[in-house]
Amino acid sequence: MTTDRAHADHAHEHPTWKQYKWVALWLTLITVAEVWAYYIPAFVASKAFVPTLLIMSAVKFTVVVMFYMHLKYDHKLFRALFTGPLVIAVCTLIAFVFLFAYVPVG
Amino acid sequence: MASAAATASGAHEAHEHHHYTTTGLDHRKIAIWAFIGSECMLFASLISTYLVYKGRSVVGPFPHEAWTSPAGQVFKPILDIPVTSASTFVLLMSSLFMVLALAAVEGKGKPGYEGVLGSSKFWLLATALAGVTFLGFQAYEFTSFVHEGLTIRTNLFGTSFFTLTGFHGTHVAVGVLWLMTLLFIDMKRGLGPRDAIIVDICALYWHFVDVVWIAIFTLVYLIK
Numbered sequence A: 001m002t003t004d005r006a007h008a009d010h011a012h013e014h015p016t017w018k019q020y021k022w023v024a025l026w027l028t029l030i031t032v033a034e035v036w037a038y039y040i041p042a043f044v045a046s047k048a049f050v051p052t053l054l055i056m057s058a059v060k061f062t063v064v065v066m067f068y069m070h071l072k073y074d075h076k077l078f079r080a081l082f083t084g085p086l087v088i089a090v091c092t093l094i095a096f097v098f099l100f101a102y103v104p105v106g
Numbered sequence B: 001m002a003s004a005a006a007t008a009s010g011a012h013e014a015h016e017h018h019h020y021t022t023t024g025l026d027h028r029k030i031a032i033w034a035f036i037g038s039e040c041m042l043f044a045s046l047i048s049t050y051l052v053y054k055g056r057s058v059v060g061p062f063p064h065e066a067w068t069s070p071a072g073q074v075f076k077p078i079l080d081i082p083v084t085s086a087s088t089f090v091l092l093m094s095s096l097f098m099v100l101a102l103a104a105v106e107g108k109g110k111p112g113y114e115g116v117l118g119s120s121k122f123w124l125l126a127t128a129l130a131g132v133t134f135l136g137f138q139a140y141e142f143t144s145f146v147h148e149g150l151t152i153r154t155n156l157f158g159t160s161f162f163t164l165t166g167f168h169g170t171h172v173a174v175g176v177l178w179l180m181t182l183l184f185i186d187m188k189r190g191l192g193p194r195d196a197i198i199v200d201i202c203a204l205y206w207h208f209v210d211v212v213w214i215a216i217f218t219l220v221y222l223i224k
Helices: A002-009 A017-038 A041-045 A049-068 A076-100 B002-017 B027-053 B081-106 B120-147 B156-189 B193-222
Strands: none
Touching: A017 A041, A017 A049, A017 B081, A017 B193, A041 A049, A049 B081, A049 B193, A076 B027, B027 B156, B027 B193, B081 B120, B081 B193, B120 B156, B120 B193, B156 B193
16 A cells, blocks of 8 residues: 555656756757847847747746656646646736736836 | 554654645645745835836936935945956856755765765855855945945845845845754764755855745846
8 A cells, every 4th residue: 555655646647867868958058049149139129029938947847846846746636736727827917917008107 | 552652752763754735735835935925025115125226316426327425425326346347157057966965865875975066065065164154245345335424224225225225135144054954963963864854945045035036136136
């Protein structure tokens, strides 16, 4: 019984050291790309700038949560405990931003 | 009698060492995920406040634009992207060190976990030092902002910026204290595979602090 529980709880499969290092490399490369994009005036002025940065940030966020926080390999309950509040938080954030976008400055 | 006492003692020991809920999952891990879920909402409220007030400051200094005060004093854009990029890199690397610390604790005594690379002490110390370095960058940034004329009371940008990044910095500081506590335990009695859960919980908190910074770095520093 204890062994089963331990298996269900903690003895789940984890990424290997090699995978961890690849994840770190990708995170670094995406961060470099983000900062690089910031220094290209033509790109900053374009409509693609904000969506591109948001997508790159979301990819980094997801990679850390899936691999470093092991959510990809962990129990479904942990996934629900994290993604449930996260979805509510993101929806609230978007709602507030759109709601106040129409309030005049000053 | 002796047998009953031994059984009671064994049950007590089992109760002490196995913190399982009816789901079969460790309640400490469920608790940390529930806590992280609530923290998502806290940081979403702080980021929302920052975004709602973005571009609504009546007086400077501003994050990305230069500003000339009515007295003729010129203020350059206040955010220092190269410095913040360096601190972001340090925090990302701290997450790598943290997973290597957890792997070292889980794999202690197994083949392939010998030497410095398999030393949980080394990786816990590296993570804590990276956290302290990040806090040093933040202290430098806050100090330079104050010297350049931006305080928490200057304008809406200053208020929302210092509140958001200050809350995040406090979380990093708590994480560093937590890591130092684990390092102390490791040095005193050693951390092994049966302690993996306490390192895992700290690691989850630390990675959460990292993902919050990933969002802050893009939304506050990079998006103009």
